[in-house]
Structures are given as C-alpha cells and as structure tokens.
Amino acid sequence: MLNSPEEEILAKACEAIYRFALKGEENKATLFELGAVEPLTKLLTHEDKIVRRNANMIFGILTSNSDVKKLLRELDILSFVIAQLAPEEEVIIHEFASLCLANMSAEYTSKVQIFEYGGLEPLIRLLSSPDPDVKKNSIECIYNLVQDFQCRATLPELNAIPPILELLNSEYPVIQLLALKTLGVITNDKESRVILRDYQGVDQLIKILESKDLSDLHIEALLVIANCLEDMDTMVLIHQTGGLKKLLTFAENSTIPDIQKNAAKAITKAAYNCMSHFIQTKHTCFLLYSWL
Known part of the structure; x- marks a missing residue:
C-alpha cells in the first residue's frame, strides 16, 4: 500500500x-x-x-x-x-x-x-x-x-545562546536540564562564555541555585558556573554581585556529594584566578579538603 x-x-x-x-x-x-x-x-x-x-x-x-x-x-x-x-x-x-x-x-x-x-x-x-x-x-x-x-x-555566529538560556525558564524540567547540559558543553569555549555573561546568563544560573524547587538542576547549573569562572570578567562579575559567597554557602549547606564537588570545582577555579580574598577563608579550605 x-x-x-x-x-x-x-x-x-x-x-x-x-x-x-x-x-x-x-x-x-x-x-x-x-x-x-x-x-x-x-x-x-x-x-x-x-x-x-x-x-x-x-x-x-x-x-x-x-x-x-x-x-x-x-x-x-x-x-x-x-x-x-x-x-x-x-x-x-x-x-x-x-x-x-x-x-x-x-x-x-x-x-x-x-x-x-x-x-x-x-x-x-x-x-x-x-x-x-x-x-x-x-x-x-x-x-x-x-x-x-x-x-x-x-553556535555563537548562529546566536544560539539566547534561545538556549530562555529554555531555563521552561515549566518542563527535562527541557531545563537539557538546556543546562548543552550550556555545560558549549561554555568550554571562551566566546560562548562571554555571550552567556552578556545575556545575564550567570544571574539565571545563580537564581536556579537559590531555588529549592529546582534542586534537580543544581548539579548541572554548578558545572556551567564552574566553566564560566574560567573567564576573568565573569569571575569578577560573580564576585561583585555576591555570587561567590552564595556558592560557598550553598556548598557548605548541601548534603549532596555531587553538589559539594561541583561547587568546590567552581570555587577552586575562582581561587586560581586570585581575584578575591573571600574564597581564601578556612571554610573554603575545609570544603576543598573534604572534597579531595
């Protein structure tokens, strides 16, 4: 037929x-x-x-x-x-x-x-x-x-990052998770990290971490933030807006090993940049020691 x-x-x-x-x-x-x-x-x-x-x-x-x-x-x-x-x-x-x-x-x-x-x-x-x-x-x-x-x-020349960031606002967790996983890959590239910062992507990621209702997304969000902290300007921005302090508090309060590990990874990258004395506290040392 x-x-x-x-x-x-x-x-x-x-x-x-x-x-x-x-x-x-x-x-x-x-x-x-x-x-x-x-x-x-x-x-x-x-x-x-x-x-x-x-x-x-x-x-x-x-x-x-x-x-x-x-x-x-x-x-x-x-x-x-x-x-x-x-x-x-x-x-x-x-x-x-x-x-x-x-x-x-x-x-x-x-x-x-x-x-x-x-x-x-x-x-x-x-x-x-x-x-x-x-x-x-x-x-x-x-x-x-x-x-x-x-x-x-x-991706950058196709202006892909803004619509991917928009998916973080989806009401469907599977779409949010796939968007974060995609951002976790593409932010290994410097140009994509810059675009994400310019479109206030870091603020969106921090908001996800602050939401208990989005706890299933925290591990992937932390991985993206860790990549973004490779960029000096992004690191300064996160520090100036209180993001580093939130990361440290978030890691200390979490009982989930993968979240602690990824938060420690993000903080360690910031430490390597030597841009903030805040992350040199005894709390950070204890956190990194526990992770290692």
Whole structure:
C-alpha cells in the first residue's frame, strides 16, 4: 500500500503503520524486517501534506530502533528530514522530524550529516517553538551535536545562546536540564562564555541555585558556573554581585556529594584566578579538603 498512487491509501497506510509502531520495540523491528523503511522514505517529501505528515510521524517513532537508524544513514535521508523543519510546515511535522533528528544524532556519522546538511540553524530556530515537544527534541539534538567541536564553534555566529538560556525558564524540567547540559558543553569555549555573561546568563544560573524547587538542576547549573569562572570578567562579575559567597554557602549547606564537588570545582577555579580574598577563608579550605 505504501507504493499506491492514491494519496488517500498512502495516508491511511501510514496512519496504520504509525499506530503499529507505537506499540513497542518488537513492532518496530517487525516493520524493519518487512522492508517498510525504504518505501516510507520516499513519502517524506510527498506533495500531499497529510501523507508527508504521517510519514514523518512514523520516522519519529521508528528511529529509536538501531537497525532503522543504520539503514537511514545508508539511504542518506537526513537532508529530507531537515527540510521538514521549514517554518511553513505544521507543528506536528516539526515535532516528529525533530524527534527523528534527536534519535539519529546520538551517533557520530549522523551528527556529521546533520551539521553538513545545515540542520543546526533550523533546530536553533525551533527552540522558540510554542510546542514543548518541539523544543525538547530540538535542544536534545543540539546537545548531541555540540559534542563535536566544529558544531560547537558555529553556535555563537548562529546566536544560539539566547534561545538556549530562555529554555531555563521552561515549566518542563527535562527541557531545563537539557538546556543546562548543552550550556555545560558549549561554555568550554571562551566566546560562548562571554555571550552567556552578556545575556545575564550567570544571574539565571545563580537564581536556579537559590531555588529549592529546582534542586534537580543544581548539579548541572554548578558545572556551567564552574566553566564560566574560567573567564576573568565573569569571575569578577560573580564576585561583585555576591555570587561567590552564595556558592560557598550553598556548598557548605548541601548534603549532596555531587553538589559539594561541583561547587568546590567552581570555587577552586575562582581561587586560581586570585581575584578575591573571600574564597581564601578556612571554610573554603575545609570544603576543598573534604572534597579531595
């Protein structure tokens, strides 16, 4: 039925396959074994919007299967998936196309292809989508992509940091966490640290640490702050706004080892800069000694 010339049949066949794939990994493997993947790829760019939408929905689900991902890399269809991120497409197509890319981007070869086919720019644009699933899929894919230095170095010129910072205000913890993990990677680069500081990103990170309701995000937020303290101007800014004192108090009061460790890491970086006598107190020495 996937080879039918009739659009109604194609749409209904795709809808049935989507429902079948949703039922579990075994069904996805069955679809792969029955040869469903290759004819479905031809429908990703079908002129009928419903057929195209349904085909994208299937791939969003199927690409959690390793055999499907391997075949899609061989078929080289990522450029067609990226094309579905165009602004004029429906939100539901954005959702499943970005899910497909998020699933595929966990592997190196696909990361390279997504970057080379210009996937990073539309993914950054979709961070401002009104749909939380689109945001989640897009930031997850970006997080996977920025593990590669070339992709990470491209982010500043694409003005990616402001929309990533905006995700810290999301009502969905998974989106906030993925945003922090992404910032934790990209702030290893000096230019990204400067941009984050210029957009008051440090203030947002400190506010996260001050919120007990966001305790699940504290470990990742501390890692980002530790990276930012590599930058001298940021370190001075954090000290002048009382951030260093908050970090020390936060570390001393926490009972979670990973939080103490990451806070100590941040404070140690500040100490290496020798910019504040505050962090040379006996409390800091005790904290660092406990960590070590």
